[in-house]
Amino acid sequence: xxxxxxxxxxxxxxxxxxxxxxxxxxxxxxxxxxxxxAPGANLxxxxxxxxxxxSATIDHAPWDALLAAYVVPADDGVNRFAYARVSxxxxxALETYVRDLARVAISGHDRADQFAYWVNLYNALTVKLVxxxxxxxxxxxxxxxxxxxxAGPWDKKLIEVEGEPVSLNDIEHRILRPIWRDPRIHYAxxxxxxxxxxxxxxxxxAANTESLLEKAAREYINHPRGARxxxxxxxxxxxxxxxxxxxxxxxxxVIAHLKRYAEPGLAAALSGVAGIDGHRYDWSLNGTAD
Numbered sequence: 001x002x003x004x005x006x007x008x009x010x011x012x013x014x015x016x017x018x019x020x021x022x023x024x025x026x027x028x029x030x031x032x033x034x035x036x037x038a039p040g041a042n043l044x045x046x047x048x049x050x051x052x053x054x055s056a057t058i059d060h061a062p063w064d065a066l067l068a069a070y071v072v073p074a075d076d077g078v079n080r081f082a083y084a085r086v087s088x089x090x091x092x093a094l095e096t097y098v099r100d101l102a103r104v105a106i107s108g109h110d111r112a113d114q115f116a117y118w119v120n121l122y123n124a125l126t127v128k129l130v131x132x133x134x135x136x137x138x139x140x141x142x143x144x145x146x147x148x149x150x151a152g153p154w155d156k157k158l159i160e161v162e163g164e165p166v167s168l169n170d171i172e173h174r175i176l177r178p179i180w181r182d183p184r185i186h187y188a189x190x191x192x193x194x195x196x197x198x199x200x201x202x203x204x205x206a207a208n209t210e211s212l213l214e215k216a217a218r219e220y221i222n223h224p225r226g227a228r229x230x231x232x233x234x235x236x237x238x239x240x241x242x243x244x245x246x247x248x249x250x251x252x253x254v255i256a257h258l259k260r261y262a263e264p265g266l267a268a269a270l271s272g273v274a275g276i277d278g279h280r281y282d283w284s285l286n287g288t289a290d
Contacts, residue, residue: 038242039169041177046164048179049107056109060203062097063120066090066127071201072288077223079198081127082288083134091131098124102159112206115180119188119204122171125158126192130285138283139192183246183257186239187216195225195237195282214261221261225282229269238281251275 069090070082086094101121106114126139133142145155145167157165176185190199197220200212220226220237228235240247240254247254251274259270 039173042174043178044174047175050111050114051108052110054110058117060120062093063124064203067201071199078194080286080288083130094128116204116206116209118171118176122189129153130192138285140283184213184217187220192286194284194286218261221258222263222266227258232272233277234273235278236276238279241279
């Protein structure tokens with residue numbers, strides 16, 4: 001692990017710990033500082049392997065059923081997960097699903113199947129982590145990552161895939177981001193926080209990935225936690241600061257991305273802004289009240 005990864009993710013989470021809003025006077029320095037500290041897309045070469053001719057598929061039906069049963073779209077536009085209501089049988093089903101994914105020889109699948117696999121594995125492992133430590137107020141409180149300066153669960157090796165121990169950070173920053181280089185990945189993986197893009201109520205598959213990514217992007221960008229304009233002031237989710245490189249690397253690139261998915265009201269408001277003035281993120285658990 002590089003020093004950047006070891007110190008970076010910890011520092012960013014500490015900055016975000018209080019649903020951080022960066023003061024406008026500090027924003028120019030904060031944007032470059034946060035972007036520097038965020039985990040980079042550092043390719044794990046081992047997972048480049050794939051078989052374009054493969055017709056193999058993976059059964060995500062158990063995960064799909066759990067999502068359909070326990071993802072609750074709320075009136076505020078945030079999808080919440082009913083962690084407290086999950087039955088013992090469904091928790092066992094999740095355990096089995098994760099074990100089954102660990103047995104998949106994913107290197108022999110095509111890229112579309114691999115993408116759905118890694119996204120579903122990330123999200124299922126995250127839900128399982130919350131179950132294993134429930135009740136918690138925030139996933140940041142699950143401080144199981146190794147290392148003196150580590151925080152949260154993201155660097156803990158949670159599973160073995162093809163004999164390789166894998167963490168959540170490995171999946172997001174060493175596999176998904178560097179291989180697919182699609183900014184919409186940030187709308188697919190869910191970190192069990194209110195500030196995160198919605199956990200979708202269905203599993204990703206090779207067939208529905210494109211439509212789900214587009215849906216997730218529109219949902220998040222048109223919700224205040226994604227982008228909010230007041231007058232000529234634009235405040236965005238910290239995701240667009242931490243992973244700015246994935247959205248063009250500049251304010252202009254981020255704003256162009258937002259405009260691509262913005263509904264008419266937001267699009268009109270964005271036309272009047274020249275840059276990004278602040279950012280925020282809410283790490284509160286995305287659970288339901290019961």
